[in-house]
Amino acid sequence: MRELGTGIGWRPEIADAVEGLAGVDWVEVVAENICAGHLPDSLLRLRERGVTVVPHGVSLGLGGADRPDEGRLAELAAKATALGAPLVTEHIAFVRAGGPLTASPALEAGHLLPVPRTWDALDVLCENVRIAQEALPVPLALENIAALFTWPGEELSEGRFLAELVERTGVRLLIDVANLHTNHVNRGEDPAKALAELPVEAIAYVHVAGGVERDGVWHDSHAHPVPPAVLDILSDLASRATPPGVLLERDDDFPPAEELAAELAAIRATVRGAAIRPAEAGPVAATAPAPAPAPAPEGVPAPGAGPVGAPGTRAVDAGVRQRVGIAQAALLSALVAGTPAPEGFDRARLRVQTRALAAKRAGVVARVAPELPEILGGGYRPAFLAYAASRPMRGGYRRDALDFAEHLLIAGRPEDPVARRRLTTWWRERAGARPPGRTGRLVRAARAALVGRRAA
Numbered sequence: 001m002r003e004l005g006t007g008i009g010w011r012p013e014i015a016d017a018v019e020g021l022a023g024v025d026w027v028e029v030v031a032e033n034i035c036a037g038h039l040p041d042s043l044l045r046l047r048e049r050g051v052t053v054v055p056h057g058v059s060l061g062l063g064g065a066d067r068p069d070e071g072r073l074a075e076l077a078a079k080a081t082a083l084g085a086p087l088v089t090e091h092i093a094f095v096r097a098g099g100p101l102t103a104s105p106a107l108e109a110g111h112l113l114p115v116p117r118t119w120d121a122l123d124v125l126c127e128n129v130r131i132a133q134e135a136l137p138v139p140l141a142l143e144n145i146a147a148l149f150t151w152p153g154e155e156l157s158e159g160r161f162l163a164e165l166v167e168r169t170g171v172r173l174l175i176d177v178a179n180l181h182t183n184h185v186n187r188g189e190d191p192a193k194a195l196a197e198l199p200v201e202a203i204a205y206v207h208v209a210g211g212v213e214r215d216g217v218w219h220d221s222h223a224h225p226v227p228p229a230v231l232d233i234l235s236d237l238a239s240r241a242t243p244p245g246v247l248l249e250r251d252d253d254f255p256p257a258e259e260l261a262a263e264l265a266a267i268r269a270t271v272r273g274a275a276i277r278p279a280e281a282g283p284v285a286a287t288a289p290a291p292a293p294a295p296a297p298e299g300v301p302a303p304g305a306g307p308v309g310a311p312g313t314r315a316v317d318a319g320v321r322q323r324v325g326i327a328q329a330a331l332l333s334a335l336v337a338g339t340p341a342p343e344g345f346d347r348a349r350l351r352v353q354t355r356a357l358a359a360k361r362a363g364v365v366a367r368v369a370p371e372l373p374e375i376l377g378g379g380y381r382p383a384f385l386a387y388a389a390s391r392p393m394r395g396g397y398r399r400d401a402l403d404f405a406e407h408l409l410i411a412g413r414p415e416d417p418v419a420r421r422r423l424t425t426w427w428r429e430r431a432g433a434r435p436p437g438r439t440g441r442l443v444r445a446a447r448a449a450l451v452g453r454r455a456a
Helices: 012-020 041-048 070-083 119-135 158-169 177-187 191-197 228-240 257-275 318-336 347-368 371-388 397-410 417-431 438-455
Strands: 005-010 026-030 052-056 088-091 094-099 104-113 140-143 172-176 203-208 212-214 217-219 245-248
Touching (some): 005 012, 005 041, 005 052, 026 245, 041 052, 052 070, 070 088, 070 119, 104 318, 104 347, 119 140, 119 158, 140 203, 158 191, 177 191, 177 203, 177 217, 191 228, 203 228, 217 347, 228 257, 318 347, 371 417
Parallel strands (some): 005 026, 005 245, 052 088, 088 140, 140 172
Antiparallel strands (some): 094 104
């Protein structure tokens, strides 16, 4: 595995700071935030200096029941080529559900959601990973994600799930130690046990990030300093095998460059300190022996049996994809469309997740369409949260912003006529042509009403 060194997540808001930081060997950029043919000048300057740039995808949804979208894969491949990246990374997650596979409405989460750690979900994930690997020009590494809730009826631990995935596909791992901490707080999972079970030799690099605890729930915010508990897990991992690369993530509430430099220094010191002690030395690394593997269900080869005939090397039965799809669609519908929570889930935790998803939607829409909070003022956030409570995302966040504005205009809002005219103009300039369906007719009626009010 290529040595990357110490890196930081490149974001436009801290581009100048990143360029000025000493000792940054590489950066990671969110793939969906760049275009292959129009790379940001800052990234081009970093590349000219010999800094490695790795694209990090968030929208493939390889853990979803559907096969990966060819267009998304092609875009990710083009970005990897444009950046001269040695690898690309994505997540072990699903981000959308429903559609033809389940004969239900297509839903977008706008967020990374955990896949159930079951043999069915593993089979689907492995086949999706193999499809992605064939479409990408460089190796793929997948990240473990943070979660607020647990699926009922899970059959594998996180470490065992990751080990099986690596054995069946040869994919690399991006281990996020902050996510291991999140899952420790939220789901009671032991980070040391996960590290003991996963194949550390498959690690491509490691993520380190901060978060915050509210009412007993840890939120993986990437907007707070890295806590000691996360550095402890990093130390445990580095005592088992020196990671090829370690990267600091920060996505919001960006601190001064000096604070970023101090966090990078703490990460370097943690890795160096862990490398000189045996894994058994400290309490963080101590863990009970891994339990005996659970027997695989009938028809599934035993773990370690090798790739011949193993799930992931042959086409997954359509019924397996459908079972996984139905379960994911039911969960996502409960989270974003207000349907009842599926049986076996912690309903209180799902409510926390629902609020978090709606708040994230409101925040991201405000960033991609900053005119909306400017036009609506203090009424933006409550209006958007009310809209989101029963209206799932139909596409990306820009589509969501248009749908929100359309929803307000159809309802004759905002009440202030000047704000309503500004919102109408904003929507018209961006909406483009619409199919002549019921929504289109309603919008035309709204337009006519607005024109009539102005004429009056």
